[in-house]
Amino acid sequence: MTYFTTEIARRSVSCSVVILKAPAIMAVIEISPDFGWVIMVFIASQFVLMWMGIKVGSARKKYDVKYPKMYSDTSDMFNCIQRAHQNTLENYTVFIVLMLIAGVVYPRLAAVCGAVYVVSRIVYAQGYYTGDPKNRLKSAFGYIGLFILIGTNIYIAISMLGFV
Amino acid sequence: MTYFTTEIARRSVSCSVVILKAPAIMAVIEISPDFGWVIMVFIASQFVLMWMGIKVGSARKKYDVKYPKMYSDTSDMFNCIQRAHQNTLENYTVFIVLMLIAGVVYPRLAAVCGAVYVVSRIVYAQGYYTGDPKNRLKSAFGYIGLFILIGTNIYIAISMLGFV
Amino acid sequence: MTYFTTEIARRSVSCSVVILKAPAIMAVIEISPDFGWVIMVFIASQFVLMWMGIKVGSARKKYDVKYPKMYSDTSDMFNCIQRAHQNTLENYTVFIVLMLIAGVVYPRLAAVCGAVYVVSRIVYAQGYYTGDPKNRLKSAFGYIGLFILIGTNIYIAISMLGFV
Numbered sequence: 001m002t003y004f005t006t007e008i009a010r011r012s013v014s015c016s017v018v019i020l021k022a023p024a025i026m027a028v029i030e031i032s033p034d035f036g037w038v039i040m041v042f043i044a045s046q047f048v049l050m051w052m053g054i055k056v057g058s059a060r061k062k063y064d065v066k067y068p069k070m071y072s073d074t075s076d077m078f079n080c081i082q083r084a085h086q087n088t089l090e091n092y093t094v095f096i097v098l099m100l101i102a103g104v105v106y107p108r109l110a111a112v113c114g115a116v117y118v119v120s121r122i123v124y125a126q127g128y129y130t131g132d133p134k135n136r137l138k139s140a141f142g143y144i145g146l147f148i149l150i151g152t153n154i155y156i157a158i159s160m161l162g163f164v
Numbered sequence: 165m166t167y168f169t170t171e172i173a174r175r176s177v178s179c180s181v182v183i184l185k186a187p188a189i190m191a192v193i194e195i196s197p198d199f200g201w202v203i204m205v206f207i208a209s210q211f212v213l214m215w216m217g218i219k220v221g222s223a224r225k226k227y228d229v230k231y232p233k234m235y236s237d238t239s240d241m242f243n244c245i246q247r248a249h250q251n252t253l254e255n256y257t258v259f260i261v262l263m264l265i266a267g268v269v270y271p272r273l274a275a276v277c278g279a280v281y282v283v284s285r286i287v288y289a290q291g292y293y294t295g296d297p298k299n300r301l302k303s304a305f306g307y308i309g310l311f312i313l314i315g316t317n318i319y320i321a322i323s324m325l326g327f328v
Numbered sequence: 329m330t331y332f333t334t335e336i337a338r339r340s341v342s343c344s345v346v347i348l349k350a351p352a353i354m355a356v357i358e359i360s361p362d363f364g365w366v367i368m369v370f371i372a373s374q375f376v377l378m379w380m381g382i383k384v385g386s387a388r389k390k391y392d393v394k395y396p397k398m399y400s401d402t403s404d405m406f407n408c409i410q411r412a413h414q415n416t417l418e419n420y421t422v423f424i425v426l427m428l429i430a431g432v433v434y435p436r437l438a439a440v441c442g443a444v445y446v447v448s449r450i451v452y453a454q455g456y457y458t459g460d461p462k463n464r465l466k467s468a469f470g471y472i473g474l475f476i477l478i479g480t481n482i483y484i485a486i487s488m489l490g491f492v
Contacts, residue, residue, distance in 0.1 A: 029193050029357050029358070029359050031193050033324045033325060034324075034325075036322065036323070037325065039321035040321050042261065042265075043314065043317055043321065046314065049258065066297075068243035068244045068247040068297055069243065070247065070250075071397075071399075079398070083398065089254050089257075092257050092258075093257045093420050093424060094377065097370065097424055128396070150371065150374070153371055154367075154371055157364040157367035157368050158364065160362075160363060197488045197489060197490065198488075198489075199488060200484070200485040200486065201485075203481055203482075203484060203485035203488070204489075206429075206481070207482055210426075213422065230461075231408075231411070231461035232404060232407035232408045232410070232456070234398075234399055234407070253418050256422075257421045260425055
C-alpha cells in the first residue's frame with residue numbers, strides 16, 4: 001500500500017516531465033526559502049555594478065573622455081575608474097553562476113560567500129579609485145568567498161555523480 | 165490517512181534529494197511550459213548579439229581596423245559600432261539572470277520584459293550606429309523591462325524569505 | 329482511490345509552491361545526477377579562463393604594459409594575448425546559459441557539447457598567442473558544440489510550448 005501510493009506520487013510528477021521529453025526521473029530540485037538570500041545578494045551585486053557605472057559616467061565628464069572612447073590616452077586616473085568596472089564585469093558571470101548553483105543546495109553558505117565577494121568588489125573599486133592600481137589588491141579576501149563557492153560546486157558535482 | 169499518503173509523497177521526493185546531500189525539503193521548483201517563452205527570448209537575444217558582432221566584423225573591413233586592435237585611434241564611427249556591441253555584452257549577464265529567475269515564477273511577465281529589453285538593445289545599437297553616441301539613448305524604454313525584472317526578483321526573494 | 333492519492337501528492341507539492349506565489353503547477357524540474365558533468369565542464373571552463381588571465385598577467389610584465397592600461401599601443405603580441413581572454417569572456421555568458429538550460433533536460437549531451445566548446449577556446453587562445461590573429465580560427469570546431477546547444481535550447485523551448 002505504502003509502495004503503491006509512492007508510485008502514484010511518482011507518477012503525478014512524471015506526467016509533467018513528459019512535457020520536457022526528459023528520459024527518466026532521477027532527482028528533483030528543491031529550493032529552500034533561504035534561496036531568497038542568494039537572490040538578494042544577486043540584486044545587491046547589481047547595485048554595486050550600477051554604482052561603478054555611475055562612477056565611470058562622472059569620470060567621463062571630469063576627465064573629458066567622450067563617448068565612444070573607452071579608455072583615455074592621457075588620464076590614468078580615468079582608466080583606473082574604467083578598469084574597476086570592467087574587471088568586475090569580466091569576473092561577474094563566473095561568480096553569479098557559481099553562487100546560483102551552490103545556492104540551490106546550500107543557499108545560506110552561497111549567500112554568505114556571495115556577500116563577501118560583492119563587498120570585496122567594492123573594496124577593489126575603492127582601491128582602484130585611489131589612482132594607484134596596487135590598492136585594488138586589498139580586495140583579495142573576496143577570493144575566500146569565491147574559492148568556497150568553487151569548492152561547493154565541485155562537491156555538488158562529484159556528489160551528484162556518486163564519486164563521494 | 166490523508167496525512168499519511170502526503171508523507172509518502174514527500175518521502176518519494178526526499179529520496180532523490182539524498183543525491184544532492186540537501187538538508188531538508190522546503191519548496192519544489194515548478195517550471196510552467198510558458199518558460200519556453202523565456203528560453204525563446206534568450207535565443208533571440210543571442211541572435212541580436214550575433215548581429216552586433218557581424219556589424220563589428222564589417223566595420224573592421226570598412227574602417228581598416230585589424231585584429232587584435234579593439235578600438236580605432238582615428239575612426240569614432242568604428243568605435244561607436246564596437247561600443248554598441250560591448251555595452252550590450254557588459255549588461256548581458258545581469259539581464260539574463262534577472263529574466264531566468266523571474267521566469268521560473270512568472271514566465272510570461274519575464275518573457276515580455278525580456279523581449280522589451282532585447283528590442284531596446286537593437287534600438288540602442290541603431291542609435292549608436294548613426295555615429296552620434298547621443299542617439300543610443302532612444303533605447304531608454306528598455307529600462308522599463310529591466311526594472312520590472314529587478315522588481316520581480318526582489319519580490320520573489322522577499323516572498324521566499326517570508327517578508328511579504 | 330488512486331486519483332485521490334495523486335491529488336494528495338499534488339497538494340504536498342503545491343503547498344510549498346505557495347511560498348513562491350506561483351500560479352498553478354505545470355511541470356517539475358528534475359535534475360539527473362548526470363547534471364554533475366555539466367557542473368564539471370563549468371568548473372573546467374573557469375580554469376581555462378584563469379589560465380588566460382594568468383597569460384595576460386605574464387604578458388603585462390614581458391611587454392611592459394602597466395595597469396590600468398588595457399591594450400598596448402606598441403605591442404600587437406600583447407594585444408593578441410589580451411584579446412584571446414577578452415573574446416572568450418565576451419562569449420562566455422551565452423555559452424554557460426545555453427549549457428545549463430540544455431543540461432537540465434539533456435545533461436550528457438550538454439556536457440559533451442560544452443567540453444568541445446571549452447577545448448575549442450584553448451585552441452582559440454593558442455592560435456591567438458602565435459601573434460597572428462588568423463590562427464585563432466582553428467578553433468572553429470567549437471561552433472559545432474555551440475550550435476548543438478542552441479538547437480537543443482530551441483527544441484526544449486518549442487517542446488515546452490507544445491509546438492512539437
